[in-house]
Amino acid sequence: MKRRKLPRRTHYCSQIKPELDGQKVSLLGWVHDVRDLGGIKFILLRDVSGTCQVTVKKNSMEGLEYLEDIGHEDVLYVEGIVKSQEKARLGVEVIPSRIEIISRAARPLPYDVTGKTPAGLDTRLDHRILDLRNPENRAVFLIADTVLAAAREFFRANGFIEIRTPRIIVSATEGGAALFELKYFDTVAYLAQSPQLYKEELTTVFEKVFEIGPFFRAEESHTRRHLSEFTSIDIEAAFMDLYDVMEILEKLIVHIHKRVLDERRRELEILGVELDVPTTPFPRYTYDEILRYLENSGYRLEWGEDFGTEHLRVLGEKHAGYYFITHFPTKSKPFYIQPCEDNPEISESFDLMYSWLELASGGTRISDRKLLEKRLVEQGLNPKSFEHHLKIYDYGMPIHAGWGLGFERLLMILTGRQNIREVVLFPRDKFRLTP
RNA sequence: GCCCUGGUAGUAUAGUCCGGUUAGUAUACGGGCCUGUCGAGCCCGUGACCCGGGUUCAAAUCCCGGCCAGGGCGCCA
Numbered sequence: 001m002k003r004r005k006l007p008r009r010t011h012y013c014s015q016i017k018p019e020l021d022g023q024k025v026s027l028l029g030w031v032h033d034v035r036d037l038g039g040i041k042f043i044l045l046r047d048v049s050g051t052c053q054v055t056v057k058k059n060s061m062e063g064l065e066y067l068e069d070i071g072h073e074d075v076l077y078v079e080g081i082v083k084s085q086e087k088a089r090l091g092v093e094v095i096p097s098r099i100e101i102i103s104r105a106a107r108p109l110p111y112d113v114t115g116k117t118p119a120g121l122d123t124r125l126d127h128r129i130l131d132l133r134n135p136e137n138r139a140v141f142l143i144a145d146t147v148l149a150a151a152r153e154f155f156r157a158n159g160f161i162e163i164r165t166p167r168i169i170v171s172a173t174e175g176g177a178a179l180f181e182l183k184y185f186d187t188v189a190y191l192a193q194s195p196q197l198y199k200e201e202l203t204t205v206f207e208k209v210f211e212i213g214p215f216f217r218a219e220e221s222h223t224r225r226h227l228s229e230f231t232s233i234d235i236e237a238a239f240m241d242l243y244d245v246m247e248i249l250e251k252l253i254v255h256i257h258k259r260v261l262d263e264r265r266r267e268l269e270i271l272g273v274e275l276d277v278p279t280t281p282f283p284r285y286t287y288d289e290i291l292r293y294l295e296n297s298g299y300r301l302e303w304g305e306d307f308g309t310e311h312l313r314v315l316g317e318k319h320a321g322y323y324f325i326t327h328f329p330t331k332s333k334p335f336y337i338q339p340c341e342d343n344p345e346i347s348e349s350f351d352l353m354y355s356w357l358e359l360a361s362g363g364t365r366i367s368d369r370k371l372l373e374k375r376l377v378e379q380g381l382n383p384k385s386f387e388h389h390l391k392i393y394d395y396g397m398p399i400h401a402g403w404g405l406g407f408e409r410l411l412m413i414l415t416g417r418q419n420i421r422e423v424v425l426f427p428r429d430k431f432r433l434t435p
Numbered sequence: 436g437c438c439c440u441g442g443u444a445g446u447a448u449a450g451u452c453c454g455g456u457u458a459g460u461a462u463a464c465g466g467g468c469c470u471g472u473c474g475a476g477c478c479c480g481u482g483a484c485c486c487g488g489g490u491u492c493a494a495a496u497c498c499c500g501g502c503c504a505g506g507g508c509g510c511c512a
Contacts, residue, residue: 055472108464360512
């Protein structure tokens with residue numbers, strides 16, 4: 001079998017600089033835009049790195065007529081000489097000696113990749129691949145790549161082992177959120193809503209674990225910050241309590257900010273985001289302190305009540321950046337959260353907030369089997385259906401703590417996007433299952 | 436699930452309140468002119484009133500139902 005000859009590039013578009021003047025280069029990319037002046041044609045070629053200008057003059061090149069109907073998003077191979085050019089805004093252009101049309105795009109396209117003609121979010125998501133070619137939208141996912149790499153780098157440097165827990169589970173692991181049901185051979189299974197119980201069990205093996213992966217919630221939520229399928233960054237660590245893991249969390253956030261600023265300055269600029277590395281420690285407020293603050297602001301809540309969106313927005317006006325709320329009422333938290341020793345009505349729990357947005361939730365977990373069983377019953381759950389989990393507590397269970405961080409919500413903050421759907425390549429919500 | 440707002444060329448919109456000439460504009464697309472554009476420019480052209488029912492001499496416009504979308508609330512992270 002003979003291998004096909006593939007066109008190869010010597011440079012990416014963003015590497016075409018005036019300093020390369022006179023050098024022969026070859027490029028591969030998509031036609032971002034064409035400005036045809038009749039005797040001269042300017043092709044803006046785009047690849048993953050950015051764009052550069054290819055200038056074609058009439059009668060300057062054999063086979064020019066071949067380019068007459070060049071259009072948006074056609075794929076080209078360009079061979080030519082770099083020319084420093086003051087008349088070009090980028091200060092440089094490529095004078096081609098050969099252009100090959102590798103693929104032609106349909107026209108008109110259903111979406112304007114250059115962004116000249118605006119499109120609504122629904123239209124954008126319907127044509128997501130074209131939408132992602134828009135440099136602004138692509139920038140979001142280049143930042144996402146850096147965030148994921150930075151998180152893994154941080155966890156490894158701190159002795160955490162990456163784990164992968166099942167997405168297909170037999171029943172509700174922790175109550176709370178609604179689950180998607182699915183047919184599993186001759187029985188019924190569910191899509192996991194969190195790795196919670198598995199990651200706790202694995203601390204008895206690896207001590208410090210993390211997982212980055214998708215989870216599923218069958219909630220009726222119709223907001224800018226909810227998805228049916230989202231990505232969670234989770235950790236769990238043996239011999240730690242809430243204070244330890246809060247420190248890890250704020251250090252991770254700082255590390256991610258630094259990495260994004262290091263590696264993605266251009267993308268931040270394209271997105272118009274001014275990012276600062278937050279200072280640690282983040283402010284910490286107890287649930288009781290927040291309750292008092294809200295009361296002074298004219299919002300009276302009963303002790304034990306959860307904050308509504310209205311209350312969170314009031315808090316967000318006061319606290320622009322990252323802050324923690326700690327020690328929530330035990331009854332408002334899941335069964336596995338450790339109640340405080342000196343007051344079991346209060347739990348060793350916390351949320352990480354950014355303005356009014358909840359980013360992460362965590363705490364110290366119960367490590368005593370009897371207490372865990374008691375809490376299951378109190379929350380109306382049946383200990384029998386948790387037998388596989390409970391028996392682990394008979395095999396030597398250390399005190400442990402952890403948290404789960406909403407990856408997309410963090411990304412919204414880092415990229416300044418107002419709708420969570422914008423920071424997911426192919427978002428899933430109650431009303432969207434395609435593309 | 437509930438509430439509010441909306442649905443007009445491929446895309447984004449004006450017109451709708453107060454029913455009545457050929458439904459306007461931008462961009463995309465097609466054609467023409469143009470050798471320094473960079474949101475290129477100028478000229479010409481193709482192209483649309485979400486679906487169903489009702490009111491009326493007449494419905495993009497008013498009413499009812501459906502579907503879809505955006506935002507908010509609740510749920511939830």
